[in-house]
Amino acid sequence: MTDALKGGAAALVLAATAACGAPETTTPEAEAASSQSELPEITVTDAELEGNPFRAEWTGAYGAPPFAQITDAHYMPAVKKGILEMRAEIDAIVNTEEEPTFENTILALEKSGKALERVMLVFGNITNTDTNDALTALEGEIYPMLTREQDAVTFNPELFARVQAVYDQRDRLGLDEQEARLLELTHRNFVRAGASLAPEVQAEIGQLNAEISALTTTYGQNLLNATNAFKLEITDPARLGGLSDDFKNAIKVDGEDKWVVGISRSFFEGFMASAEDRELRSQLFDGYRTVASSGEFDNGPLAIKLAQLRAKRAELMGYPSHAHYVLEERMAHTPDAALEFLGKVLEPGLARAAEEEADMETIAGHEILGHDWWFYSEKVRAEKYAFDENQLRPYFELGASTDGAFEVASRLFNITLEEVPVEAWNPAVKSYDVKDSESGEHLGLLMIDNFARDTKRGGAWMSTYRSSSDMDGNTIRPIITNNMNLVPPAAGQPALLSPTEVETLFHEFGHGLHGLLTQIRYPSFSGVYGGPDYVELPSQIMEHWVTEPQVLAMYARHHETGEIIPQELVDKMNKASTFNQGFKTTEYIAASLIDLHWHMLSSEEAAEITDAREFEKSVLAQYNIPEIIEPRYRSTYFSHIFAGGYAAGYYSYLWAEILDADGFDAFKQSGDIFNPEVAAKLKQWVFESGGLRETDELYRNFRGSDPGIEPLLRNRGFAEPSPAEG
Incomplete structure (x- = not known):
């Protein structure tokens, strides 16, 4: 999963991307600000800013934030000052007497908001990894301020008029490819945010945005509190x-x-x-x-309200539903196409799940319930494959597994990763200087935070502390962070991973590489760019190298003896690789269906929902999801869609599997999993290109054709392996 805040005001205020997993960055106030002049006054004194690290040059290694100097009290004054500076930058664009040009409008907008971006990148990351009560309170204040500024820019008629004027003459400006793409995306973001709508409609959207912003903040805080309470x-x-x-x-x-x-x-x-x-x-x-389904932290009513507000907002924007609005720019394009795709994979998944359930009941000697599945599936695995995942842990030590991921990246993309001492937000964090192997050029800094703690949100994700850019000859390389929630080992003991955890490590590293290798000059579409159905490609394709024998020999060594993992265990692991895929496929698709159906509701349909759990049951019944298989996420703890950027997009992980399975098939068919020609295309068109072109085109440039679903079905054991895989 990725969390990214990118670019200047154009991205901060227009891209509708959640800031580092923060609430939807939309309007916070009940009254939408339609121009700069209508914004409420913000004041901050020099005394309040004195000694503030966000107002000073960061001179530490690699330009990383001076974490030890930053206190909770520094955020609000720095945010206020950043907002005031961004307002002045927007005013300068609007009030110039010069005719609109790419430089004085589009590029100026891209450069705006840098001071605000600087503080928000740190704030968004820290509230996800080391939060406290003070920071939680600040989230409730700061994100409303930001979302107010978003509407102020989006609905500023003079600003949009200048953007439109430049866009109208785009074919006569002699722009290079990246300049033309920046213009196209800036204009598109304004239009999709509602800049061309009537003022009264904009005001109503602003009111809806206000409630959405507040509710997404509360939803995320409820989930963290409820999770820690159990x-x-x-x-x-x-x-x-x-x-x-x-x-x-x-x-x-x-x-x-x-x-x-x-x-x-x-x-x-x-x-x-x-x-x-x-x-x-x-x-x-x-x-x-x-979790979070009753009592003080009940998220059920919030999920219903968010679905209702999003449906109403989509209606005002001219779309049948929020899902139609979101998917317009995704690779699926329509909710029906996403549902059709899920159905093609669900059918064999359900059939396999029924077989798995029967196998477990034979071993158990009684009816299997939901809380039995994990336990008895391991019994079946042991019986069918004489294989227990715990046998593998001694060979998957965290440090060695990390080295394995680094070695794969080095061979594919000609880079080096060297551990370096860098001040971080937590002592557990390790930092790595990423360089081009041939030129020695610094590509970025990777900071890895692996272990769970009460102050850290759940899951695994990649995020950004500094965006990449190359404007006016000033090259800035990114600072990227990978985050996991591994069980901390006992003092003095190694951290030993399961195969699934190793896959997650490679997955998040793939996201990290997407941010690190970018060669795009404009932050708005550099690095990790695109809908989740595409941005999961760089992460998921990296998972394919995890269990390749050639790769296992690099890193899978017994943590005590140094012995390479025995071939016997590798064979058992590979034979069991599609084990329990019926369950895994069904629980994932069940959650994806819940997400899509929440966001396919019209405003009238959404208004009739009164019970989140009953709504879920009705959705699952439509697709014959067995009660024994609990969806991977229910509405009350589905932070991807109710407190993050994956609303109407959770299906994307499986959609991206079409791409990653088909993409890795190119290596397998070549006979070399490190084939330099295939790797060069993968690097150029997927990891370096950001949002340079539409995602369909980027993939075709890498692969030479559109992907097929067959490699995905084979990977899940729902189809026969190809000759190259056999």
């Missing part, structure tokens, strides 16, 4: 049967005879797959699937 406490060591020593050590409370399990995904899946105590599995399962 703890499964175990005081009887006899009930720990099946758990590994490493896992037991990780959940042991210091100084007490007590073990505590939370519901972050890494802890949840580890416990559910291994714990022999069925009652405890049931308790954790219920805690996970009902």
